[in-house]
Amino acid sequence: MRDFSNDHRWLSLNTATVRKQGDLVAIIEACARHGIRAIDPWRDQVAATGLDRAVKAVRDAGLELSGYCRGGMFVADAAHRIEARDDNRRAIDEARALGAPCVVLVVGGLPQYSRPGSVASRDIAGARTQVHDAIAEMLDYAKAAKMPLAIEPLHPAYAADRACVNTTKQALDICDALDPTRSGALGVALDVYHIWWDPDLLPQIARAGKQRLMAFHVCDWLVPTKDILNDRGMMGDGVIDIPSVRAAVEAQGFSGYSEIEIFSDDWWSKPMDEVLKTCIARHRTAV
């Protein structure tokens, strides 16, 4: 297991962590100030800045990317599926332009939440079938673009509205089915927030293996959680044994960035430099 206690060379910042304190260019400048070497930007932030300007800002700062957030939201009624497909193809094109190593997929929940305007449904099994089929379709385009796709299982609390892939096992079952040779085109993005509770987690990390462990995200689970979406914790402030999960991922050979992604009304209310300083300190002591 890598020693993170002396530096933060393996810290990546998911830009949603400070999305309310500045635009993408401001975040990139702040990363440069704090010696942060990598980011994972969100599409809405890239769009607000303009793709070309975002590409230039990333290059000028000498930043790497640890992912691109996000593709997915596949579940839709028939009238919205082409929109979903085309939107995901654009995500791949943007990821290429930015030099991302993968597109992170948040697969969508029920159609009325995944693609608003879709006819409402309670059929989660049907949603899961749709996700499987849509990833199969997206994978063709992604392979042609040489852009890996990383399925992110989301906590079961988001099953209805954000992602009906809720365990690492489910994500890997899709990988097995659609990329049985483990070509590197399809894998998983694991965020401790979503998976820490899973009694099957360690066997599934071993099952994933290095080839399919494409991203590793950290934050913490607070007790109480005041808001299920926007009350994630800074590493060390909650109940997740983060080092044990990182040890399991690294035991498979994962050697990439430890990406900090915190959706938090509390942390969004603090100055960007204070948040980044805290991220760096906690990366050293609690990850």
Place this chain on the structure above:
Amino acid sequence: MRDFSNDHRWLSLNTATVRKQGDLVAIIEACARHGIRAIDPWRDQVAATGLDRAVKAVRDAGLELSGYCRGGMFVADAAHRIEARDDNRRAIDEARALGAPCVVLVVGGLPQYSRPGSVASRDIAGARTQVHDAIAEMLDYAKAAKMPLAIEPLHPAYAADRACVNTTKQALDICDALDPTRSGALGVALDVYHIWWDPDLLPQIARAGKQRLMAFHVCDWLVPTKDILNDRGMMGDGVIDIPSVRAAVEAQGFSGYSEIEIFSDDWWSKPMDEVLKTCIARHRTAV
């Protein structure tokens, strides 16, 4: 699958659903008014009324019980384990006095939340081992008292503070280990709120079988969920396909009550008779 559309003879009321509108005696009187035949009372409500008075009120009203809430909260540091053991033995004694068919077990999360005052820990695997061992110990006492124990898997959102058994599979693994002959002494209590998201749900219900399906609870999952503990929905107001879960349970031979348990600041703010009328209507149309 039983037809619930014409009456509510298989409706049981978990008394937490109206716990803020009246004490246990008032709830029992309201059930009598509305032709509700069964309840599942909580220990704090029984304690507030007094056990003898509660037993008499249940008998006088001719009510059955569909369970007794709750035993568990097993996870504790060494200094608090005897307290947990003895508290659970009292729960069994009370359940016998009340004529309950089983004690529902909410097993506890990390020790600092499960038994406040315990030394804090992030070791969820250790918590799970403790739960296994504590149920084994409780089972001896329960068997002597002829009181079945029903393990309730709780939604993964409660893994830290309420229950580290978070899937039906986990609960059944404990049943297999501690009661391999399926004697009827140990089973599961399934609440759609906690399990609806689980991609492995239907196979696990089949695995459980009639002997181990000891209780079936209903409410609904709202989107958005404003509060992870106290914003559960009335059946029909959320995203859970409740009839499909009931069909699976009944396909195994389950023929007991469909117990309504709703923790909701919204429903607690309404008059008890309005809540019960709505429960009865939704039991007929949405369960």
